[in-house]
Amino acid sequence: MSADDFPLIGAAAARAREAARVLRTLPTETKDAALVAMAEALLERADEVLAANAADVEAAAADGTPESVLDRLRLTPARVSGVADALRQLVALPDPVGDVVRGSTLANGLQLRQVRVPLGVVGIVYEARPNVTVDAAGLCLKSGNAALLRGSASAHRTNTALVAVLTEAAEKAGLPAGSVALLPADRASVGELLNARGLVDVVIPRGGASLIQRVVTESRVPVIETGVGNCHVYVDASADPAMAEAIVLNSKTHRVSVCNSAETLLVHRDVAFLPRLLTALAEAGVTLHGDDAARAAHDGVLPATDEDWATEYLSLDMAVRVVDDLPGALDHISRWGSGHSEAIVADSARAIADFTAGVDAAAVLVNASTRFTDGGEFGFGAEIGISTQKLHARGPLGLPELTSTTYVVTGSGHTR
Template identity: 65%
Template sequence: MTSHSDSASSSTVTPEGAAVPAATPAATPHEPTSPVVLAARRARLAADEIAPLPRAAKDTALLAVADALEARTAEITEANAEDTARARAAGTSETVIDRLTLTPERIRAIAADVRHVAALPDPVGEVVRGSTLPNGIDLRQIRVPLGVVGIVYEARPNVTVDAAALCLKSGNAVLLRGSSSAYASNTALVAVLRDAVAGAGLPADSVQLVPGESRDSVRELMRARGLVDVLIPRGGASLIRTVVEESTVPVIETGTGNCHVYVDADTDLDMAVDILVNSKAQRPSVCNAAETLLVHRDAADAFVPRALDALAEAGVTVHGDERMRGYADGSKATVLAATDEDWATEYLSYDIAAAVVDSLDDAVAHIRRWSSGHTEAIVTTSQAAARRFTQLVDSTTVAVNASTRFTDGGQFGFGAEIGISTQKLHARGPMGLPELTSTKYIVTGDGHTR
């Protein structure tokens, strides 16, 4: 978890148009007339109210949310259609529009995720550790809510519900700041959430959409230290970097997904093709999709021609190094020359960078240089290679003979995730319920003095 003081730099605009402002040293963060500050104050009051609630009260509210999402699907999809139509008119890429789109099927899946969160154990009050000290004092460290959680995210309105569900279950109030491209969708979703939560007896202000669509609203959220306990940015690299560098509120840094698949010298070719295509093409617009393929030279002759054809059938363009391009003749694939920019890129599209490497250690060196620290996979039949790869690669998740697409809170059994943290403090990897808590110590004596 990081916190930064003011700095002077230019504004940053994310690819989906969610502009995030630069620091304004003259800004006064707690002006009483600011709608953002007033929302944060309401969230603080709501957080104090829901923190001590028993699990049953929170689960009842979550089940009401799930039911309301399904009951009001038409209202939500109508609002979402406004956003997608506006995005297409603006020339937004289809991969971004896919992330923006809510269908009845996706809304049912979101509601199912909320019910899953309701069924999970409540982390609040869990004893992390405890003991009776030699002097007779009873010491317990227990989980407690973080308080008020601010989420800044791009054009994925499902995050609105995921974040709200996880925050409610863990006893937190949430302030949601999505991009302007999803404003109609988020407004409709938050209206549904607030009605359901209030109907279940919880304060409606435990879920709020941050007022305003301008850069100022994001700036004020980033400067609401003392009202907001933590900010979690979720989106592209520019959004995350700006929030981390410019926020005075502590930040949990979620990361971009420049993920790698490495095919080892000893490998099952059929398995390797399946894992590669699934990692890249099953849903390329998400952060756990693979962006780079690395192939051991000893497996290249047998594997690369099959891999290129399979990627071509999936509609993927390959950006290859010289040795990879040597296999392009006779292939169905489009293989372009890769540059350093390709190795560093999170495409979020039907593109993949690819290289042939001389050894496992060379693959690890490439990953260390270019990875964002999200997820890397090895496909191998060698236990020794798998063990060395998992020891040397330092990302949040290292997969052995499995797709990178499994790095996900739902797939890990955490319920809907609030983000995938690529930092090393407090939370790392998919962030579920425990990661939305802090701890406090309960010291119980019998007249003890020191």
């Protein structure tokens, strides 16, 4: 297929393909200079970005958008500064392009090197959060890829302003035109992107379950799947009460609209401080949905259904279940978890070992909040998302995860 077969995205994809050929050969210094220029331009032109964002937020609020989604959409001067800082942090990170993953000299004298190379043209489909526009553009450029960004209609004014700022600064700093492009914010553009095999090398969805499911099931282009965050905290019988309370509260209430916020609390039946723990959550404004044992421990707990165990609330709601033992917690997570982040609070080394070995997730937190599952918190810099699949990459999708590899075989006149 050619660009002419895709009227909505074809021209942008063709430009991105040409830009990718240049980007893969650019020295680190040029890419880093562009990232610095992009960060400075965001700060210098923050007013126009914030004005566009205010219009998006006002329109979304008028449409009855829930506050948790508005929080994802909303930019503030501090958040603009934060995404600019994320670009600068990328400058400090090693450039993965050209890294030798492994190498050896074969018995016949051939020198073998497996070298990291860019993926090429990366399409990213995401919802609401305009910070993803900046993070995705920066990560793709640093790793030598061109980026086709398809944000949601609710953030289109903001994304348009952001991409205008970023592309102007990047091109002035020496990056080729077409390195970053914003696609139309309609359903048809997603369909074209998913079918643009030969123009687009990989698609990464970031958003809710329905978006991810559509991309995974419809795409003819390879997909790196990010997942929803139905995350759990399991409090073992051996847990320290104060530690458990602090971790559970932080996991649930620190920022409810993000994928690493905890949605379900699992508590061992022998935990005597369950009433205190539930009271602390309720006093923090959390609406609790629990089984019979949880409801017996606190008067304000609503009855839970299977829908509660399956739900990524993204709000001040939390499901609570009392389990007989650690295997019971693992059984619950196996049935209802999304493979994102699972946490255990325990003092028992055996319980910790059994949990980390038995749970299947991209990240397992031991005596730590689920809120730490994040590329920045891991020291990787900005991320495109958390991959919950098991092929190519799992966990935070940072710079190395946006590369593939090439085998470079060097001989001295070798023939076979």
